Structure formats: structure tokens, C-alpha cells
Amino acid sequence: MKALFRNPTFSKLFFATFASQLGTVVGNMAFAYYLVDRYSEKPSLATTAELMYSLPTLALFWMVGVIADRFDRKRIAAYSDWIRAGLTLLLLLFVHYDFLLPCFLVLFLRSSISKFFGPAEMGLLQGSIDQDQYIQASGLNQMITGVFMLFGMSLGAASYHFIGIEGAIVVDGLSFLLSGLLLSLGEFPEHARTPNGKNRIRELRFSVILKDFWHGLQYIAGNRLLLVLISGFLFFGIVNGVFAVLPIFAMKYKLSPDQYVVHSSLITVFLGIGFLVGTVLGPHLIRRFTRAPILVAGLFISSLLIGGLGWAERVEVYFVLVLVAGVAIAPINIALGSWMPELVPPQNMGRVNALIEPVMMLGHSLALGGIALAFPAWISVTWLHYILAICTVGVSFFYLTALPPLVRKNMARATDEPTTAKEEIF
Structure with missing residues (x-):
């Protein structure tokens, strides 16, 4: 495991993935508490928010992997974070003025953009470490899952309680910015970034x-x-x-x-x-x-x-x-x-x-x-x-x-x- 973190490329990718998931967990859980607290007479709103997170999977799964295999995976992952940070700014604006319908639209768009992160991140990971390190890397990813499973609900609740929904959304956006910055600074091998060669968007x-x-x-x-x-x-x-x-x-x-x-x-x-x-x-x-x-x-x-x-x-x-x-x-x-x-x-x-x-x-x-x-x-x-x-x-x-x-x-x-x-x- 120490050998993995001696690899600066893996370290940046690992902490970028952690920051990206942190932003997702804190924002989503805090928004759920916000809906239940502010619109307690409409529990269906919380269910609707959950649909905004899950529906993009069914809508985009057929294209996100193709994009990750045809274009620069480093840019895809980094832009996924930065675009979500920009959408989070819009979410902050709509929450501040209590525009609920645009909030759901932004949640759908953020979730849609997030689907491009996973395949690109997996491709970068595969090309940045040796084959005998796959098990350790997978174990570390499972550790992130365990941490968020253990503290995710608590982090969302604590953020909403102590800094409010707007403060939680700010933390959300900053996490995406940090993740995108770490990815942009990572020196990933060319075969990890573009295994099928360089392609132009207009060719797609x-x-x-x-x-x-x-x-x-x-x-x-x-x-x-x-x-x-x-x-x-x-x-x-x-x-x-x-x-x-x-x-x-x-x-x-x-x-x-x-x-x-x-x-x-x-x-x-x-x-x-x-x-x-x-x-x-x-x-x-x-x-x-x-x-x-x-x-x-x-x-x-x-x-x-x-x-x-x-x-x-x-x-x-x-x-x-x-x-x-x-x-x-x-x-x-x-x-x-x-x-x-x-x-x-x-x-x-x-x-x-x-x-x-x-x-x-x-x-x-x-x-x-x-x-x-x-x-x-x-x-x-x-x-x-x-x-x-x-x-x-x-x-x-x-x-x-x-x-x-x-x-x-x-x-x-x-x-x-x-x-x-x-x-x-x-």
C-alpha cells in the first residue's frame, strides 16, 4: 500500500476520487435533510430528488463508456468535476431564492455529468499502476466506500445542522473544484489517457x-x-x-x-x-x-x-x-x-x-x-x-x-x- 502512495499520480487520483465522492455525499444528503425539514408535508419531494440521482444512469449508460474510451480520460474526469462545481453554484442560487423546480433540474444535470467520471477514473487507474497493485487499489476504493457508508449520513446531517443547506452546497462545490485541480495536476501516462489515440469531438x-x-x-x-x-x-x-x-x-x-x-x-x-x-x-x-x-x-x-x-x-x-x-x-x-x-x-x-x-x-x-x-x-x-x-x-x-x-x-x-x-x- 505504501508503494501505491509513493506513486504521485495514484495519490492525486485517489484523493481526487475521495474529494469528488465527498462533494456528492455531503451535497446529496444535506439536500435530502433540507427537503424533509422545509417541505415536511411533501415527502414525495425527497423521493423525487432520489430519482434525479438515479435516472441519468438509465439515460446515459450507453454513451459514457464510449466517451471515456475515445477521448482524453484526464480531461473527461477533470471537466466532470468542474462542470459539477459550476452547476453547484447554480444550485446555491436556486436554493437561496427557493426555486425548487430548477433545483431538481440542476440535480439531474449534476448526476448526469457525474456518470462520465467513473469510467474515465477507472481507465486512468488501470493505466497508472502495475497489474500486481490492482488488488490493493481496489481495497483502497472499498475503504472509501466504507468510510462514506459509515459517515456519509452523519456528514450530510452535520453539514445541514451546523452550516445550513447553503453552507453544505458550498462545501459540495469546493470538493469538486479540489478534485478537478488534483486531476489536472496529475501526470498520467498517455496510454492511460488516450488508449485508442486522439479523437476530435466533431468526429463523434x-x-x-x-x-x-x-x-x-x-x-x-x-x-x-x-x-x-x-x-x-x-x-x-x-x-x-x-x-x-x-x-x-x-x-x-x-x-x-x-x-x-x-x-x-x-x-x-x-x-x-x-x-x-x-x-x-x-x-x-x-x-x-x-x-x-x-x-x-x-x-x-x-x-x-x-x-x-x-x-x-x-x-x-x-x-x-x-x-x-x-x-x-x-x-x-x-x-x-x-x-x-x-x-x-x-x-x-x-x-x-x-x-x-x-x-x-x-x-x-x-x-x-x-x-x-x-x-x-x-x-x-x-x-x-x-x-x-x-x-x-x-x-x-x-x-x-x-x-x-x-x-x-x-x-x-x-x-x-x-x-x-x-x-x-x-
Whole structure:
């Protein structure tokens, strides 16, 4: 890990990503508290704000990866931050004058621009570090996720409470400016910035975007190991969708009806602590046992713990099981996050990475739709946990069956390629 931070390019990219996520988390959470506080008689406004964050994923996923693969990734990531900073200034103006409809429009635009950051950042990361550092880098990214999971809601609440919505929006904008500045100062290799060569914006046509997007789909379909791994993200979207409401439902309708607000927020804290612990352990476990066994074992252990959450009759037991579940889930994410850069060549990284979020969003939407239809008429809180546990163990056995032969085939192909290359030389 020390070797990573001795790399000034990685350090700037890491802190730029942290600052960008900080701005997003503080601003979004503070705005949610603002809506609930100022428009308490209209709870639908908070839901509308959430839609402004999620809808751009479905609207833009087909083009953000193409843009990241065709143009300078450093500029894409930096301009993503700077444009969001400018939009944040508009948001500050509209909040000050209480223009709510333009606020939602700005939130939609900010979220849309943010979708270009992830694929570009992943491509820059892939080209700026050695292959044997992917696991450590993925672990550090998971640590950021754990920190914001642990403190994100608290940061938003504290910002809104102490400096108000306008102060929180200012912090939001400054974070984006800092992230963009760090990216602009980073000396990224040319092959990381423009792996497909330099292109001009005027050369980009709708037909070209569709062709590149289709090429990305064909690449994924032609790589069985990559296809199996990405199909798992549909399940992770389902897990995220269920867990978006499950802690509140478990406390409200089963374990703590009178104090469900406090206890449901504490679940996030315990899950975040588990994520941080799992993030520290994950790289060591992956180096010792390799990725496929960690994925299978982590999913199987998680299924047992999720089933245990449904069985729990005390709040304290639920907290402990959530913490241990966080420890088990973090290495899964690290294994997946570090595997992608090894399987995908730099020239296709943007398109492949851009397809992961819509797959997860599909699972997220299916889960929330199913819960909305079935709970509580046909499914109880306990059975929500049990069904999720059954799905998790199902994916564990799917990976157990599919991954080992694909991994062996992939390793054999990697071994044969250098041999073939040498034969061609001689």
C-alpha cells in the first residue's frame, strides 16, 4: 500500500476520487435533510430528488463508456468535476431564492455529468499502476466506500445542522473544484489517457456511439469469464435494492417500532465498520486463496448471515450480524473490482465499466419493485431476509460451478500466448 502512495499520480487520483465522492455525499444528503425539514408535508419531494440521482444512469449508460474510451480520460474526469462545481453554484442560487423546480433540474444535470467520471477514473487507474497493485487499489476504493457508508449520513446531517443547506452546497462545490485541480495536476501516462489515440469531438456521431457501444457488448459476450462476473452485478443490485429499505423495515415492523429511526441508522454504521475491517483483510485473503474462492466463500458466508438477520429477535444480535456481514461482503467487492482491469484491455475499459452500473440499477429497480408489490401483503420482514439469503447462496453455487473452469481456461490461454509469440519470432 505504501508503494501505491509513493506513486504521485495514484495519490492525486485517489484523493481526487475521495474529494469528488465527498462533494456528492455531503451535497446529496444535506439536500435530502433540507427537503424533509422545509417541505415536511411533501415527502414525495425527497423521493423525487432520489430519482434525479438515479435516472441519468438509465439515460446515459450507453454513451459514457464510449466517451471515456475515445477521448482524453484526464480531461473527461477533470471537466466532470468542474462542470459539477459550476452547476453547484447554480444550485446555491436556486436554493437561496427557493426555486425548487430548477433545483431538481440542476440535480439531474449534476448526476448526469457525474456518470462520465467513473469510467474515465477507472481507465486512468488501470493505466497508472502495475497489474500486481490492482488488488490493493481496489481495497483502497472499498475503504472509501466504507468510510462514506459509515459517515456519509452523519456528514450530510452535520453539514445541514451546523452550516445550513447553503453552507453544505458550498462545501459540495469546493470538493469538486479540489478534485478537478488534483486531476489536472496529475501526470498520467498517455496510454492511460488516450488508449485508442486522439479523437476530435466533431468526429463523434450518433452512429459512431452506437457502433462503439455495440462493440463493447460484443466484447463482453465473447469473454465468458467477464460475462459471468458482470452477470453477478445484477444480483449485487438486488442486494443493494433490498438493503436500501430492509434495515428500516426490520426495525419498524419487527425489532424496534418505537426507536426505528435511530436503530436503522445505526445499522449503516455497523455495516460501514464491517466494510472497513473487511477491506483491510480482503487483499491478504485474495493473495492467499485467489479471487474465485473468495467470491464463492464470501457469498456463501453472507447468505448464512443474511438468513441469520431474518432469524434475529434482538436489535443487538442484528447489529452484530450486520457487522460480520460487512466483513464478508468487502472482500467480494475487492475481488471483483481488481479482476476487471486484468480482464479488460485499456481500449475497452470505459465501455465495460459503464455497463456495470445499469446492470446493478436493473437489479436495484427489480428488488424495490418486488418489495413494493409483495410487502407486507404476501411477504413478511423475516421472509425478505430469507429470500435474499436464498438468492445469495444461489449466486454462490453459480460462481462455484462456472468460475473454476473459466479461470483455468483463461490461465491456460495466458500461458499459451507468450509461447506462441516466441514461436512466431523464431
